[in-house]
Amino acid sequence: MQADLPPATVEEFHARLAASFESLPKRLRQCADYIAANSDRIAVSTVADLAAGADVPPSALMRFCQIIGFSGFSEMQKLFRDAYSPSLPDYGTRLENLKSGGAGSPARLLGEFIESGRLSLESLAKSVDEAALEQAVNLLAHAGTLHIVGYRRAFPVASYLSYVFEKLNIPAMLHDGAGKLDHAHALRSGDALIAITFAPYSAETLDLAATARARALPVVALTDHMASPLAQHASAILPVAEVDFGAFRALSATIALALALAVAVAAARE
Amino acid sequence: MQADLPPATVEEFHARLAASFESLPKRLRQCADYIAANSDRIAVSTVADLAAGADVPPSALMRFCQIIGFSGFSEMQKLFRDAYSPSLPDYGTRLENLKSGGAGSPARLLGEFIESGRLSLESLAKSVDEAALEQAVNLLAHAGTLHIVGYRRAFPVASYLSYVFEKLNIPAMLHDGAGKLDHAHALRSGDALIAITFAPYSAETLDLAATARARALPVVALTDHMASPLAQHASAILPVAEVDFGAFRALSATIALALALAVAVAAARE
DNA sequence: AGCGAAATGGAATATTTATTCCACAACGCT
């Protein structure tokens, strides 16, 4: 196993790490554990640092590197150092320039919104509950018509979902409150509801979710956290922590999540 | 100047770098230049690497470190190594995990959308035309009612803009084509139009832009590139290259740009 | 042009860091 060529990419590294995990003795498994959880620090640490973190002597860590397929620690570190910052650097400096503009300048504002969007996406990547997502997909895949509700700042997301479902040939209905009509009666047995709302929660959205719930329809909630008032009506809760800048949020994470949900549902329906 | 304590944060470092730049001799200025543009690589490089990049001997780089206020290169590197990984690294590995899920798994899709959103934001940061943005803000700041048009996948952006303008107490009207009514007559002298469309361009949006143009109203275009058909009707063009994943795009960059535009207009109107 | 001060490059040295090696301990097998 350890006579192989060294992993050529970070992905390959992780694959090999996972593969070898089973067969490792105690100390080396400690190494694998710690490295898997802290692979991002390999680029900026020394053997001694990592060994201390994994609570093993440096020599154990060296052996680990060799078993994974590297000639030694340095070769492994090189992989991570090279992989670091493929497109970031130019972006990072550019963003700094943007942000350093005059206090109210448009470019500066844009920089802030870009940054908060990026942070939101990162935070979503870190916090997503895969099980809840799968469950939501499951519920929606087996439903008839999908009803979508979201007002005020959730409305752009709701309308985009509606557009995407149309493109995907999935029957969906956007409850947009046009003409202040209440379309709650459109909820039929076998349908499902996707409800989107953030603090301050919109009463109309909560009402519709409650109605759906009362009729035993599955409700998938896109909301800001598990304790949202929407949660009590929901069969699956997808929390999205969006980072605000000033009074407004970029919605990046919410839209990414909504899109993934839609496309996964389409895939599951085939 | 160089007798100071070392910079305690990356920001402070950059400030000091900018401050000292003026007074540096040739070689040291080369160092400053290169380091400013590649500060993200300090954490993962050696003195020799960076010196080679800046095209100076290692000793020059050492002197540079000391002038900035560090005891030497190692101390400077430590600052960047500690700062490294505030959010990105964990994010990176997490994303890798997401993407490595089964081909059609929801989590994997989400990973892809998150990544394309992030790329879009980065690309926007790199490519934004600050002059065009300022001009757009200017036009909108001096207009009466702001008309907003965007159909299909541009509609979420348009509707969000409409929401934000309402919050900001700026008179705005969303042309959403409800009831297939044409509200072109609502365009009054002194108003301005924000038109949003991407390939394949929506005819309704182009029509309204042409109408506004014919009546000599300023038109701000959010579109995919300078050669878009919308461009010929526009007084200011804001191109946004959004990265698609599959048939869908996350709209992150477009929304960030729209938000910045809106908030900057509000600031300029005061 | 000539002088002193400042800057520079490269070679010598000090320090840190990686790597190897081996004596010893733990484990599994008969």
Place this chain on the structure above:
DNA sequence: AGCGTTGTGGAATAAATATTCCATTTCGCT
């Protein structure tokens, strides 16, 4: 329990890396 195999920790060594120093050059000034 005895024996070979495998795993382990630490000390010795090798390599890489940072840092200093100083002879030489460049620069600014009169």
